[in-house]
Amino acid sequence: EPDKTIVNVEGTVMAEGANALDVLGRSPGVFISSDGSINLNGRAGVTVMINDRPMYMSAADLTSFLRSMPADNIKSIEVITSPSARFDAEGAAGVINIQLKKNTVDGVFGNVMLGGQYNGKAAPTTGLTINVKKGKWTSNGTLNYNEYVELNDLEIKRNFQVEGGKSTFFQESQIIDRSKTPSFTGAANYELTPNQNLGINVQASTSTSSGLNTSETFISNPGQSTTTNFNSLNDSEGERSRLFSNLHYEVKLDTLGGKVSADLDFTLMDMSSNALLNNAYSSGFAQNNDRILTVNDMYYTILTSKVDWIKPFKGGKVVETGLKGSWVESDNDLKLSRGINEGPLQPDPNSNRFIYQENVLAAYSSLKGDFSKKLSYQAGLRMEYSDVTGTSKTLNQVNRQEYINLFPSLFLQHKVSDAYQVIYNLNRRITRPNYRLLNPFIYYIDPLTSEKGNPSLRPQYATNLEMNHVIKGMYQFTLGYSVTEDAFMQVFEQDQEARTTTTFTANFDKTKNINFQGVVPVEIAKWWNSANLLQVNYNQFTSQLGAELLDVSQVSYLLRSQHNFILSKGFKLELVGLYLSPQIWGQGEIRGFGWIDAGVSKSLMKDKLAVAINGGDLFRSQVIRAKVDFADIDTSFRQYRNNQNVRVTLRYNFAKGQSFRVSSNSGSSEERKRLD
Numbered sequence: 001e002p003d004k005t006i007v008n009v010e011g012t013v014m015a016e017g018a019n020a021l022d023v024l025g026r027s028p029g030v031f032i033s034s035d036g037s038i039n040l041n042g043r044a045g046v047t048v049m050i051n052d053r054p055m056y057m058s059a060a061d062l063t064s065f066l067r068s069m070p071a072d073n074i075k076s077i078e079v080i081t082s083p084s085a086r087f088d089a090e091g092a093a094g095v096i097n098i099q100l101k102k103n104t105v106d107g108v109f110g111n112v113m114l115g116g117q118y119n120g121k122a123a124p125t126t127g128l129t130i131n132v133k134k135g136k137w138t139s140n141g142t143l144n145y146n147e148y149v150e151l152n153d154l155e156i157k158r159n160f161q162v163e164g165g166k167s168t169f170f171q172e173s174q175i176i177d178r179s180k181t182p183s184f185t186g187a188a189n190y191e192l193t194p195n196q197n198l199g200i201n202v203q204a205s206t207s208t209s210s211g212l213n214t215s216e217t218f219i220s221n222p223g224q225s226t227t228t229n230f231n232s233l234n235d236s237e238g239e240r241s242r243l244f245s246n247l248h249y250e251v252k253l254d255t256l257g258g259k260v261s262a263d264l265d266f267t268l269m270d271m272s273s274n275a276l277l278n279n280a281y282s283s284g285f286a287q288n289n290d291r292i293l294t295v296n297d298m299y300y301t302i303l304t305s306k307v308d309w310i311k312p313f314k315g316g317k318v319v320e321t322g323l324k325g326s327w328v329e330s331d332n333d334l335k336l337s338r339g340i341n342e343g344p345l346q347p348d349p350n351s352n353r354f355i356y357q358e359n360v361l362a363a364y365s366s367l368k369g370d371f372s373k374k375l376s377y378q379a380g381l382r383m384e385y386s387d388v389t390g391t392s393k394t395l396n397q398v399n400r401q402e403y404i405n406l407f408p409s410l411f412l413q414h415k416v417s418d419a420y421q422v423i424y425n426l427n428r429r430i431t432r433p434n435y436r437l438l439n440p441f442i443y444y445i446d447p448l449t450s451e452k453g454n455p456s457l458r459p460q461y462a463t464n465l466e467m468n469h470v471i472k473g474m475y476q477f478t479l480g481y482s483v484t485e486d487a488f489m490q491v492f493e494q495d496q497e498a499r500t501t502t503t504f505t506a507n508f509d510k511t512k513n514i515n516f517q518g519v520v521p522v523e524i525a526k527w528w529n530s531a532n533l534l535q536v537n538y539n540q541f542t543s544q545l546g547a548e549l550l551d552v553s554q555v556s557y558l559l560r561s562q563h564n565f566i567l568s569k570g571f572k573l574e575l576v577g578l579y580l581s582p583q584i585w586g587q588g589e590i591r592g593f594g595w596i597d598a599g600v601s602k603s604l605m606k607d608k609l610a611v612a613i614n615g616g617d618l619f620r621s622q623v624i625r626a627k628v629d630f631a632d633i634d635t636s637f638r639q640y641r642n643n644q645n646v647r648v649t650l651r652y653n654f655a656k657g658q659s660f661r662v663s664s665n666s667g668s669s670e671e672r673k674r675l676d
Contacts, residue, residue, distance in 0.1 A: 004078045004079060007027045008075075009074040019071055019148075023077065024048075028517065028560075029517055040093040041094075044093060048066075049097040051098070067148045067179075073100050074099070075100060078099065081093075083427070084380050092429045092462035094464075111129050111651055111654065112128050115649035117148075118647075121151065123148055127142065128143045136192075139187065139189070140187055142185045144181075150176070151176055152642070153174060154637065169448060170218045171446075178209065186201070186202045187200070195252040196252075198248070200245070200247055201248070202245050207240050209238045209239075211234070211236040213234035213445075214232070215231070217229060217232070217446075228281070232278065233278045234278075234445070235276050235278075238271065246265045249262045254312075256312040257312045258312055265305070267302040272298075274293070288340075291345065292348075293339075293345055294334070298332045298333070300331075301328070302327070303326070306323065319367055320368070330435045332441070334354075335347075352441050354392050357389045357390075358435075360386050364382035364383070367379055374416070379408075383405070384404070386402070388400065397440075409427040410424075410427070420472075421469075422467065423466075425465070426464070428464075431460045437505050438453060438455050440454070448499070448500050450501075451503050452504045458486050459486065461484065461485050461486065475520055479515070480515045480517075484510070485510055491506045493633075496632060512540040517536075519531070527567070529563075530563045534557065538555050541586055547631075556580070557581045558580050558581070559594075572600065587628045588626050589626060590624065593622060597615065608654070609653075612651075615646050616645045617645070623639070625638050
């Protein structure tokens with residue numbers, strides 16, 4: 001469509017047995033990094049929505065949530081690089097909206113799913129979906145249970161300049177993380193009158209996780225023949241619960257499509273985790289050990305309300321306007337303690353309790369119409385007032401920010417002919433920092449590596465310009481330009497004396513992105529069609545980091561080709577290949593890599609039963625190799641997350657009745673996406 005790219009997921013082979021994160025990563029322009037961050041057209045800062053409802057979670061929490069959602073429940077994925085003023089301004093790179101399947105049967109409709117995945121460890125998954133309609137009531141519910149196991153092989157080499165030469169630390173780590181997540185999603189809608197509807201939506205999930213990180217580090221120093229080494233064991237476990245509820249009211253005002261809608265949302269989330277890091281050091285015959293215990297409790301509450309008014313006029317003009325308010329509070333309590341050898345654990349001064357409060361009030365208005373039969377427009381303006389306060393109870397520090405921002409958007413569509421149109425987009429957007437990143441905490445991953453918060457982190461702002469050529473409604477060729485100020489980037493700091501590395505998120509002065517994207521579907525035969533994507537990015541990163549100036553740039557590209565085969569006797573086959581060229585991302589340089597996925601499915605019992613077998617990363621080639629060579633930092637690493645896997649899924653569908661639809665709405669904005 002002119003303002004978005006729609007990826008149809010329903011009925012595809014790769015959707016069977018996959019999760020939402022898998023299919024999201026195959027969408028045009030979308031790339032998911034190793035830490036779960038989602039990039040769109042080479043840019044960070046993406047808002048993810050489900051059924052038009054933003055998911056207010058951190059990258060890690062969003063990744064976990066999408067992994068627990070079966071892809072079989074997804075109808076389509078909408079990629080919106082230039083959202084209108086109606087959308088929250090959050091998401092500098094754009095919006096990805098996941099549309100779930102909706103019930104279409106009067107009576108009872110649903111399915112039962114049973115499956116599992118093996119990537120060296122077995123992980124089962126199962127689910128039940130039921131839709132019911134009776135009189136003026138329509139309702140649906142989905143209950144899922146999902147286990148996910150991540151196996152991570154990591155090698156890190158760090159070089160430190162010391163007196164007499166270079167000291168080298170070589171670390172080998174094996175990480176096993178298992179999560180178990182039961183979840184429920186439900187919606188109910190009551191037709192008050194033919195023009196009025198009242199609805200409620202609920203999402204609830206609870207997750208338990210356990211992790212084991214074993215690593216061995218070898219240290220060589222100049223002028224010493226003895227190699228020092230130490231072994232680390234990080235044993236962790238955690239729990240997280242999340243409840244989201246939405247109350248929605250809508251009234252139709254006229255036959256032209258005028259309507260008023262109101263939403264009230266409430267989100268409650270709590271997480272707790274503890275990790276015990278045991279370190280054993282040896283140099284020659286001397287040995288000692290220490291322990292670090294990390295206990296972290298986090299609580300979040302979010303209340304949002306909004307009202308929207310849409311008024312079409314004769315002649316084709318449409319006015320949209322609305323108001324919104326959000327009130328957020330988070331409480332993050334991090335407790336650290338240390339012990340030497342067999343001694344007792346003592347409190348660590350880096351413990352910290354951090355309370356974050358954020359109030360955002362927003363108003364928007366937009367006008368849509370036609371200049372002529374071939375030229376249409378939509379212009380909008382959104383204003384947001386933000387009042388943000390971060391309080392460190394431990395340090396007795398208060399950091400408050402108060403600001404007003406304007407976010408204009410302009411959309412022009414030129415229909416050159418029935419088979420060719422050009423769309424121009426211009427907008428300004430914001431990405432606010434994740435709540436947890438503002439906490440001045442220190443989290444120890446291992447004795448050599450730690451992560452810390454940054455209470456001075458500011459929002460990032462992006463100005464985006466895009467021109468999209470659409471030919472025959474299928475072929476798309478897009479040219480885009482984006483400038484981001486105060487961009488979020490992961491920064492590495494190295495302590496030459498202590499020989500440790502610390503990572504944190506900082507604001508880069510400026511980043512620039514120029515991108516080209518071509519989407520070309522090809523029907524090779526009646527039983528064989530393909531969808532092909534080429535994306536070329538020019539990224540430039542400029543920032544003063546300490547005493548050094550970082551000013552780097554590079555052209556990179558992404559190739560993706562998907563092939564679908566309709567075979568005899570009800571078999572379907574799907575192949576997907578992707579290659580990402582070498583690229584620069586902030587301080588880091590990432591080598592090129594690629595992988596191939598495949599899947600086969602067959603329908604039985606008159607399409608009531610579907611059986612699917614899928615394989616991921618068939619040739620075990622999705623290996624990430626990167627290095628940081630900046631100022632006094634000289635670090636390289638190799639990582640493989642055991643993406644090679646096999647999935648088997650059985651799904652039984654049952655249906656009876658006539659068509660109907662359950663509305664699934666929400667008025668929340670970007671707040672939940674930044675939970676951690």
